[in-house]
Amino acid sequence: MSDVGAFDAGAARLDVIEASGPVAVIGDIHGRADLLARLLAQLGQMPVFVVGDVCDRGPDTREVIEQLVARGARGVRGNHEDWLCQFVDGRGFDSVALNAMFGGAATLRSYGIEGRSPREIEAQRSKVPLAHREWLAALPVVIRLVVDGAPYWIAHAGVPLSLAVGVDPVRRMREILPEHHCDLRWSALDPDNMGVLDGPVVYGHVPRQAPIDAGHAIGIDTGCGRSDGALTAVILPARRFVTVRAGS
Ligand SMILES: [Mn+2]
Numbered sequence: 001m002s003d004v005g006a007f008d009a010g011a012a013r014l015d016v017i018e019a020s021g022p023v024a025v026i027g028d029i030h031g032r033a034d035l036l037a038r039l040l041a042q043l044g045q046m047p048v049f050v051v052g053d054v055c056d057r058g059p060d061t062r063e064v065i066e067q068l069v070a071r072g073a074r075g076v077r078g079n080h081e082d083w084l085c086q087f088v089d090g091r092g093f094d095s096v097a098l099n100a101m102f103g104g105a106a107t108l109r110s111y112g113i114e115g116r117s118p119r120e121i122e123a124q125r126s127k128v129p130l131a132h133r134e135w136l137a138a139l140p141v142v143i144r145l146v147v148d149g150a151p152y153w154i155a156h157a158g159v160p161l162s163l164a165v166g167v168d169p170v171r172r173m174r175e176i177l178p179e180h181h182c183d184l185r186w187s188a189l190d191p192d193n194m195g196v197l198d199g200p201v202v203y204g205h206v207p208r209q210a211p212i213d214a215g216h217a218i219g220i221d222t223g224c225g226r227s228d229g230a231l232t233a234v235i236l237p238a239r240r241f242v243t244v245r246a247g248s
Contacts, residue, residue: 012141012177012178012181013140013141013142013177014140014141014142014143014144014170014173014174014177015074015140015142015143015144016143016144016146016170017074017143017144017145017146018146019047019145019146019147020147020148021147021148021236021237021238022046022235022236022237022238023046023047023048023049023145023147023235023236024043024046024047024048024049024233024234024235024236024242025049025050025051025145025152025154025202025220025233025234025236026039026048026049026050026051026073026075026220026231026232026233027051027204027211027220027221027222027224027231027232027233028051028052028053028054028078028204028205028207028221028223028224028225029050029053029054029058029064029224029225029231030053030054030055030056030057030058030080030103030224030225030226030229031054031055031056031057031058031059031060031061031064031103031106031107031110031225032058032059032060032064032224032225032229032231033058033059033060033061033063033064033066033067034060034246035224035230035231035244035245035246036064036067036068036231037067038244039231039233039242039244040067040071042242042244043233043235043242046235047072047074048068048071048072048073048074048233049073049074049075049076049143049145049154050068050073050074050075050076051075051076051078051154051156051202051203051204051205051220051221052075052076052077052078052079052080052081052139052156052185052204052205053078053079053080053081053156053204053205053221053225054068054075054078054080054081055080055081055084055104055107056080056084056097056102056103056104056106056107056225057103057106057225057226058103058106058224058225059106059109059110060110061106061107061110061111062107062110062111062132063110065132065135065136066132068135069131069132069135074138074143075139075143075154076139076140076141076142076143076154076155076156077136077139077140077141077156077185078156078157078185078204078205079156079157079185079186079205080102080103080104081136081139082094082185083096083097083102083104084097084104084107084136085136085137085139087121087122087125087128088125088128088132088133088136088137089133089137090125092118092122093118093121093122094118095118098116103225108121111124111127111128112124112127113127141155141156141177141181141184141185142154142155142173142177142184143155144169144170144173145202145236147236147237148237150199150237151169151197151198151199152199152200152201152202152236153197153199153200153201153202154201154202154203155184155185155201155202155203156184156185156203156204156205157183157184157185157186157187157188157189157203157204157205157206158184158187158189158191158194158201158203158205158217158219159184159194159195159197159201160183160184160187160189160193160194160195161189161193161194161195162195163176163180163183163195164195164196164197165195165197165198169197169198185205188205188206189206190206191212191214191215191216191217191219194216194217195216196216197216200213200215200216200217200218200239201216201217201218202217202218202220202234202236203217203218203219203220203221204219204220204221205221206219206221207221207222207223207226207229208221208222208223209222209223210222210243211232211234211241211243213234213239213241218234218239220232220233220234220241222243229245229246230243230244230245230246231243231244231245
């Protein structure tokens with residue numbers, strides 16, 4: 001993996017966003033532009049956030065990011081955005097993306113980028129439109145989302161229990177991010193091993209058959225990008241799930 005120390009400034013950023021409900025937080029999309037289009041149509045005009053992992057595996061990451069840019073969606077970066085942010089920022093291509101399990105070849109294909117060597121791939125970076133590069137570069141690692149005055153958190157892999165945040169969670173989060181931001185994108189945790197903050201943490205990262213509301217943590221990765229996967233959003237503050245699946 002890429003060296004944590006080389007990661008860009010956005011990687012350790014927390015954004016605080018205030019919104020009026022309802023808002024939607026969308027789970028891992030993984031290149032399924034078809035499911036995203038159907039989900040966005042169901043969400044109407046409410047503000048949209050993503051929990052990260054918009055890219056890889058599914059066939060059309062380019063169209064996913066195009067829809068998210070057009071929709072004014074914001075969100076956090078997932079572990080799958082690590083290589084893509086690094087690539088589009090000009091910090092080099094990490095060939096871990098070509099691992100079949102990781103699925104980055106599909107992302108490159110969606111942008112018309114051919115070739116197998118890092119050098120060949122890096123030479124085609126400009127095939128990713130500037131608007132997409134800017135959208136990716138702007139993704140923080142954590143969002144504190146205040147909906148109608150009530151706090152929620154968005155972090156791709158949730159917040160580990162060991163990093164549980166104390167009386168001033170925003171300050172504490174900013175303190176832990178420089179050293180621990182990777183944990184918030186890469187840890188594979190179940191809700192029992194996640195910290196209890198001052199509001200629920202909406203997370204993705206670990207595919208589940210159905211979304212889960214565990215009180216302190218709301219898991220919304222329903223395996224989008226896999227053949228039998230579905231795409232889920234949670235509507236806040238109602239904590240209602242909306243799921244679309246292929247062929248339904
Ligand atoms: Mn994922």
